[in-house]
Amino acid sequence: MTERLDIALPEALRTLGEFAFIDVETTGAKPLEDRVTEIAIIRVHGDGSLTRWQSLINPGVAIPAEIQALTGITNAMVRDAPSFFDVRDAVRQMLEGAVFVAHNARFDYGFIKNEFRRIAESFTADVLCTVRLSRKLYPDADGHGLDALIDRHKLHGFDRHRAMGDTEATVAFVGVAADDVGEDVVKAAVKSLLKTPSLPAQLPVDALKNIPDCSGVYLFYGVNDLPLYIGKAKHLRERIRAHFSSDHMTPNDIRLSQELTRIEWLPTAGEFSALLLEAQLVKERMPLHNVNLRRRDKLGFYRLPDDETNAPMQWLSAAEIGESHADLYGPFSDKSSAKKWLMFAAREHQLCDHALGFSKPRSDAEPCFARQVGRCYGACDGGETAAQHRARLRAALAHLAVPAWPFSGEAVFEERDVANDRCDVLVFDRWCAVSGGVRLPFDGDVYRLLKRTMGKTANKFREA
Ligand SMILES: [Zn+2]
Incomplete structure (x- = not known):
C-alpha cells in the first residue's frame, strides 16, 4: 500500500455540503474550564478546493507542565499569540455553514462552543465525528484513535500532535476510506451519522439551522398557525431534527411534516424546566397531535372521606383538588384504571367490596361477595370495625399518598x-x-x- 498525503475529499461526499475539518489543542480536557491553545481548520469547498487556517491561541492562563509535554505547545509559544477573541471572526468564517468534522468531535466542538460563549457569542453546527465514522465503516477494527487510524491506513507523513497535522490526517482518512470501501458507502455512513434531516418543502431552507443545543420545549404549527405538536427535549437541536431524519421518521412524524408550517422553540436551563413548560403549554394550547393529551385530562386521585365510617372513596380529577392534600392518593391515569388497581389491592389486602363501593348491601349487615368466599375481614358484617378497615385501606394505599408539603412555605x-x-x-x-x-x-x-x-x-x- 502506498502512503497517502493527498487530502482531497471524494466528490460524492461533497454533494452533502461543505465540510470544515478541525483540530484544537487545549490546556486540559474540560471544555467548560480549560482553554484552547491552537486551532487548525481545513475547509473543503463544494468544488473540492481547500482553504487552510491555523493559529496558536493565547489561552490567557498558564498551560500545565504535563499538557506542555503532551502537546509540545509551551507557554513561551503562545505568549505573543492572538487570543480567541482576536481570531473569532476568522474562525467563524472558516466554520460557518459547514459540517464541523473532527476526530472525537465532541471534544473540539465543546471547546469551540465554549470559547465563543466566553466572548458572549453563540455557535452551533452539524457535527461529524470521524471516530464514529471509522467505527461504522470498520466495525471489526481494533481501536479508532487517530494513531490507530494512521497505522492501519498508512497515513504517515503528517506533522502529528500539532493541530494542522492531525487535521490533515483526518481528511486523508476519509479519502482513503472512500478508496477502500467506496464513495457511496462512505457517503451513506456520513449521512446517517449526520442524521441529515429531509426538510418539509413548505419550510424555509434555513428553518432547522439556528436551533440551539440546549434543553427546552418546541412547538410545531400548521395552517392558520394552529399548534400541531408540542414536545420537550434535553437537546433541542438533536430532538427537533430527529423528527425529519429519514431513518427515524415515525408515521406520526410523516403526518406532522406534511402539515408543518412553522417551528418555534423555547430554551430552558434544564430538563425539569422543560418538562414543566411542556406540561403547561400542552394544556394551554391543546395541540392536535399530542396523543397523550386526552390521557392527561383524565388523570385523577382517590380521596378518603373525612368521616370515620365506611363511606366509599371519592374520585377527584386534578382540577377538583383544592387546598387540602390529606388522605389523597394517586395520581391514576384515569378512573377505570384506578378502579382496577383498587380491586386488585382489595383482594391483596382482604378489603371489603361493600366498603369500597364495588357493591351495595341489600340489607343491613349483608356480607359482601368477598366475605362470602373468605376474602374480606368483614367490615360488611361486623367482622371488623369501620376504623379497622379504614386503617388497613390506608396502609394499602400508603405508597400512593400525596405527602405533606416538606417546606414551611414556598x-x-x-x-x-x-x-x-x-x-x-x-x-x-x-x-x-x-x-x-x-x-x-x-x-x-x-x-x-x-x-x-x-x-x-x-x-x-x-x-x-
Ligand atoms: Zn365485605
Whole structure:
C-alpha cells in the first residue's frame, strides 16, 4: 500500500455540503474550564478546493507542565499569540455553514462552543465525528484513535500532535476510506451519522439551522398557525431534527411534516424546566397531535372521606383538588384504571367490596361477595370495625399518598445550564406551581414531576 498525503475529499461526499475539518489543542480536557491553545481548520469547498487556517491561541492562563509535554505547545509559544477573541471572526468564517468534522468531535466542538460563549457569542453546527465514522465503516477494527487510524491506513507523513497535522490526517482518512470501501458507502455512513434531516418543502431552507443545543420545549404549527405538536427535549437541536431524519421518521412524524408550517422553540436551563413548560403549554394550547393529551385530562386521585365510617372513596380529577392534600392518593391515569388497581389491592389486602363501593348491601349487615368466599375481614358484617378497615385501606394505599408539603412555605428550584449561561428559577407551594406570586391550581403533571424530582434531587429545592 502506498502512503497517502493527498487530502482531497471524494466528490460524492461533497454533494452533502461543505465540510470544515478541525483540530484544537487545549490546556486540559474540560471544555467548560480549560482553554484552547491552537486551532487548525481545513475547509473543503463544494468544488473540492481547500482553504487552510491555523493559529496558536493565547489561552490567557498558564498551560500545565504535563499538557506542555503532551502537546509540545509551551507557554513561551503562545505568549505573543492572538487570543480567541482576536481570531473569532476568522474562525467563524472558516466554520460557518459547514459540517464541523473532527476526530472525537465532541471534544473540539465543546471547546469551540465554549470559547465563543466566553466572548458572549453563540455557535452551533452539524457535527461529524470521524471516530464514529471509522467505527461504522470498520466495525471489526481494533481501536479508532487517530494513531490507530494512521497505522492501519498508512497515513504517515503528517506533522502529528500539532493541530494542522492531525487535521490533515483526518481528511486523508476519509479519502482513503472512500478508496477502500467506496464513495457511496462512505457517503451513506456520513449521512446517517449526520442524521441529515429531509426538510418539509413548505419550510424555509434555513428553518432547522439556528436551533440551539440546549434543553427546552418546541412547538410545531400548521395552517392558520394552529399548534400541531408540542414536545420537550434535553437537546433541542438533536430532538427537533430527529423528527425529519429519514431513518427515524415515525408515521406520526410523516403526518406532522406534511402539515408543518412553522417551528418555534423555547430554551430552558434544564430538563425539569422543560418538562414543566411542556406540561403547561400542552394544556394551554391543546395541540392536535399530542396523543397523550386526552390521557392527561383524565388523570385523577382517590380521596378518603373525612368521616370515620365506611363511606366509599371519592374520585377527584386534578382540577377538583383544592387546598387540602390529606388522605389523597394517586395520581391514576384515569378512573377505570384506578378502579382496577383498587380491586386488585382489595383482594391483596382482604378489603371489603361493600366498603369500597364495588357493591351495595341489600340489607343491613349483608356480607359482601368477598366475605362470602373468605376474602374480606368483614367490615360488611361486623367482622371488623369501620376504623379497622379504614386503617388497613390506608396502609394499602400508603405508597400512593400525596405527602405533606416538606417546606414551611414556598420552595425554590434553581436549574442552571452553565454552557449556555442560563438559569431558571421555579417557585412551588404545596405541590403547585407559583407564577407571578400566584399559586396556580393543583395540576397532576406538576405534582408528578415535583414528587419525582424531589425524590431524586431534594437538595436542589430550598425554602423560599
Ligand atoms: Zn365485605
